[in-house]
Amino acid sequence: MAINRDTVRYTANLARIELSDEELDHFTGQLDRILAYVDKLNTLDAANLEPTSRPLEMKNVYREDLVKKSLSASEAIKNAPDKENNLFKVPKIIDTEA
């Protein structure tokens, strides 16, 4: 097996997604089949290949550091589920289960 229930639970926690027991079972089987399929990459010798992280050659783009018009704080924050004084409001961070 390429992946088991514990690894799926651990990974879902890294991704900050709570899973029910049912989802955990269901995803473990599906992800295992997907990983078994992608295993075919291991039939290739890729050791000396350069990785391609973007399809075209790209150079860093620079610009002058000028002040330009941008969104106001109230516009930028208007979609927030909870806010106060143009700030995002969130629950207490202390008490977090790590």
Added chain:
Amino acid sequence: MELNTLTGHRLIELLDKKDISPIDICNNIINKIEKTENSLNALAHFDKEVSLERCRNIAKGAKKGALWGMPVFIKDNICVKDELTTCSSKILKGFKPPYNATVIEKLAGLDAVLMGKTNMDEFAFGSSTETSCYGPTRNPWDLNRIPGGSSGGSAAAVSADEAIFSLGSDTGGSIRQPAGVCGVVGLKPTYGRVSRYGLIAFASSLDQIGPITKDVEDAAILLKAISGRDEMDSTSANIPVSDYVSGIKKDIKGLRLGIPKEYFVEGMDEEVKNSIKSAIEKLEKMGAICEDTSLPHTEYAVSVYYLVATAEASSNLARFDGVQYGLRAENIKSMMDMYKKTRKEGFGDEAKRRIILGTFGLSSGYYDAYYLKALKVRTLIKRDFEEAFKKFDAIITPTSPTAAFKIGEKTSDPLTMYLSDIFTISANLAGIPGISIPCGFTKNNLPIGLQILGKHFDEEMILRIAYNYEQSTDWHKRKPKL
């Protein structure tokens, strides 16, 4: 005359002659939507009063921009200021962006009329538009079948004449595959051709916005309207935009077209295979030189794609956490609780699966074996095309291995669903442009798509081949009975 059934270029002519007004077109479209939308579900957000009002405002003035009065529908992952933009996901419920995507600014600058948003697979994760939180879109040619995905709403709306022009996005085939199975034209531009500022990101090294239209000339018109360098997207290329429309009318005598053997595999649908073979014969009759070739690493494309695309998606979708926009779960105890419950409630099954798969491939201990390995094999796939394009002007393939499948047929097995993208994925990995055009019908009257792939920034070539083929056939003139 039902104006909604006409092509964009024909409508532009009629508007120029003042035979019709933009409001006539808008009214015809609204009538059609009222007739067919209940059975299609192609639209995610549409308000006829808002569209009409916008149309009236544009129609008031004399013609200015090249798309004056032309209605355009937009995939629900492209930001339109103060309009619902939700990626067909519950987690973006109620989200109204404070700014326009660059493509929207460009269309508005040409006086096009923004009509509404089209349905899609949630966050563009899918090939069937079944993962939308608004329910599946149906294929206008057979309401029991999928319209393809993820831009299924955009393709179905054009196919059903609810729309003239629409925009989709393509990360692994999400413009071309739905265009193929709905019998319309869909073009994925070269990576960097069209600005992605305001496109809600799925996989940043693969995503492109592109047109879905009724014919090739319309695709050229819409592509020209949205292309070009944008300082808001540093991956957009500083390469001049051709006049795609005048370029398409040159003949194709002497062009060299490669037919990769890996795209004609054992077990593929016979009707699809035969239609593509006939299309190749037709291209030869028109003077193109078609030759067999090989893209030897094609069989690894799906594996590379589902590791790279999910890894990038897992990172891009980290922003949906209940803080800045959209949904926040109720009754939460702590910050961590808020993240986990919001993402549990807000994301659908496929989004969760892809985020977990992507996170896994990037996680400590697995990164080298999965993500990095995929990036290395991506180099081989890209090289295959570089080699082929030394010899050929374009590559001809089917868009999909089958015509539209039935709703529900592939939802229980994600891997089977992923394999339906087998012919479209490589173009995104290599960053090259591709177009799908109609090239026949199955005996059940389902459309079949022909894919033409080109060199980087050579959209002109694939449009030209597509136009020449299209003009010698009448597949694009057939309409679904709805």
